[in-house]
Amino acid sequence: MKFRTREEYHADLRAMRKNVFKNGRFIEDIVTDSDTRALIENESVTYDLLQDPQNDGILKAKSTLSGETVARWHTLMASAEDLMMYAKLKKLHFHKTAVCCAGVCTGWSTFNVLWSVTYEIDEKCGTDYHKRLQAWVRGVERKTYKVGAALTDAKGDRSKKASQQLSPDFNVHVKEIRSDGIVVSGAKTMIANAAAFHEIICIPGTAYKENEKEFAVAFVVPRDAEGLTLVQAEVSEGREGWDTMKYASAASYLIFEDCFIPKENVFMCEEWAFSGSVISRFTANYRAAIGACMSGNTDIMVGASALMARANGLSSNAFREKFVDMEMISNMVYGLGLGAMLAGEKHQSGAFYADPTLAHTNKYYVAKNYAEIRRICQDIGGGIAETGCLPNYKDCTDPVMGPKIMKYVQGNSDLSAETRARAARLCEWFGRGGGAMAFIHGGGSPDGARVVVRMNTPIEKYAQAASDIAGITEKIEDPAPKK
Numbered sequence: 001m002k003f004r005t006r007e008e009y010h011a012d013l014r015a016m017r018k019n020v021f022k023n024g025r026f027i028e029d030i031v032t033d034s035d036t037r038a039l040i041e042n043e044s045v046t047y048d049l050l051q052d053p054q055n056d057g058i059l060k061a062k063s064t065l066s067g068e069t070v071a072r073w074h075t076l077m078a079s080a081e082d083l084m085m086y087a088k089l090k091k092l093h094f095h096k097t098a099v100c101c102a103g104v105c106t107g108w109s110t111f112n113v114l115w116s117v118t119y120e121i122d123e124k125c126g127t128d129y130h131k132r133l134q135a136w137v138r139g140v141e142r143k144t145y146k147v148g149a150a151l152t153d154a155k156g157d158r159s160k161k162a163s164q165q166l167s168p169d170f171n172v173h174v175k176e177i178r179s180d181g182i183v184v185s186g187a188k189t190m191i192a193n194a195a196a197f198h199e200i201i202c203i204p205g206t207a208y209k210e211n212e213k214e215f216a217v218a219f220v221v222p223r224d225a226e227g228l229t230l231v232q233a234e235v236s237e238g239r240e241g242w243d244t245m246k247y248a249s250a251a252s253y254l255i256f257e258d259c260f261i262p263k264e265n266v267f268m269c270e271e272w273a274f275s276g277s278v279i280s281r282f283t284a285n286y287r288a289a290i291g292a293c294m295s296g297n298t299d300i301m302v303g304a305s306a307l308m309a310r311a312n313g314l315s316s317n318a319f320r321e322k323f324v325d326m327e328m329i330s331n332m333v334y335g336l337g338l339g340a341m342l343a344g345e346k347h348q349s350g351a352f353y354a355d356p357t358l359a360h361t362n363k364y365y366v367a368k369n370y371a372e373i374r375r376i377c378q379d380i381g382g383g384i385a386e387t388g389c390l391p392n393y394k395d396c397t398d399p400v401m402g403p404k405i406m407k408y409v410q411g412n413s414d415l416s417a418e419t420r421a422r423a424a425r426l427c428e429w430f431g432r433g434g435g436a437m438a439f440i441h442g443g444g445s446p447d448g449a450r451v452v453v454r455m456n457t458p459i460e461k462y463a464q465a466a467s468d469i470a471g472i473t474e475k476i477e478d479p480a481p482k483k
């Protein structure tokens, strides 16, 4: 099969309807615009990797449907090994760009969830969603498309249910069911790298009951569909020279206004009883693999810290133990994720899902420990690598003031001042710029992860076992709550 190239990908993006809004205008050419080019460059990297046979083991796999060799991110994750390749692919991408590769991650994970959920809906309700999903997968694998996922609704007041909000649009919902498709409205927010996708899969962001069945909807939509507008969020890039990094990830709001979704692209429509399974299966795989993202990002932060130490004139050996601290955290979340995969289970539809308790534990430790990694990076780099301590590129290259400033940016006398400035900006970028990944809420909030672990911890069973070991014959009950 012929795989899409970066040039073909860019041509696809340029041919799309101009529906990405940023800085008060719709972006004309998202490939070159200063607000989007680093995002597109980031997502282009996987197309480069696909062209290099050295990466075939990770990037390519046999199609579940056609048996052809296709891009791995369009194949079914049918075993622990397949899930581990999901983690490896993400880590490889992070090693190249240090930022989120949602175009080969979130959509992939989501169609794997819909694989089993559509199978179950069809069995129970006599629908044909699973066949539709398979036909769609066959289409995107032929085109090597980039596909993202949108779960997170705008939600509104967090203490209220979707049906109690000021507007039903706070959560994406079905407005009309027609014989040829459905009409949807509402907003999904914070959708990673959405402007860079060919298509986006939308799934329910939570479990719904029958009285809110209109919110239980899953479908795929072209990124430039009529009735869909993207508003790209701010990334602290977009300046010039070495102030700007080559790669960025950037989330978007997706605003659906009476957007028509043809029947063949609809995978759930009001089957509310299955919405909970969508979330639990999505989070199991995604949270098992999120350690790979943090681990890949951390490895490059270790590299950046070593560069900064050397640019300051110090041997990186002086910081060896700090690198070990960073790597041990990185290994912990990567390895715990792989463990969750190995402890996973196969669904009768053929899809494979990681062990939820281990996966959610992993998400929690990713969220909790990432700040520590960034702290160590900035600790090693010095003040110049921390927030706002290095004059900007424009001033450093000013014909009059530039040389005067750069005289004092100089560190290691064997290196240029510009090299030290670049290393410092990179460390700062990891600390507070686009290189600082959203590992707290990305993939779901840590408190949600704790709820799963709490639910899956059988305290009574453990108490009984402890009691048996201690030879206690009396039943030790929880004291009744005090009045």
Ligand SMILES: Cc1cc2nc3c(=O)[nH]c(=O)nc-3n(C[C@H](O)[C@H](O)[C@H](O)COP(=O)(O)OP(=O)(O)OC[C@H]3O[C@@H](n4cnc5c(N)ncnc54)[C@H](O)[C@@H]3O)c2cc1C
Residues within 6 Å of the ligand: 102, 106, 148, 149, 150, 151, 152, 155, 158, 159, 189, 190, 191, 192, 193, 251, 438, 441, 442, 443, 444, 445, 446, 447, 448
């Ligand atoms: C950079 C980035 C990329 C992302 N990419 C994607 C993506 O590609 N696709 C996607 O679908 N989503 C994406 N997300 C969204 C992400 O999944 C959400 O941020 C996450 O699920 C948390 O939702 P929220 O931001 O609305 O936080 P909130 O729901 O507002 O939560 C804030 C805090 O309040 C707590 N809380 C919320 N509700 C309650 C309640 N009822 N009672 C008590 N406590 C509560 C939470 O536990 C949390 O501590 C991304 C987020 C980020 C930051």
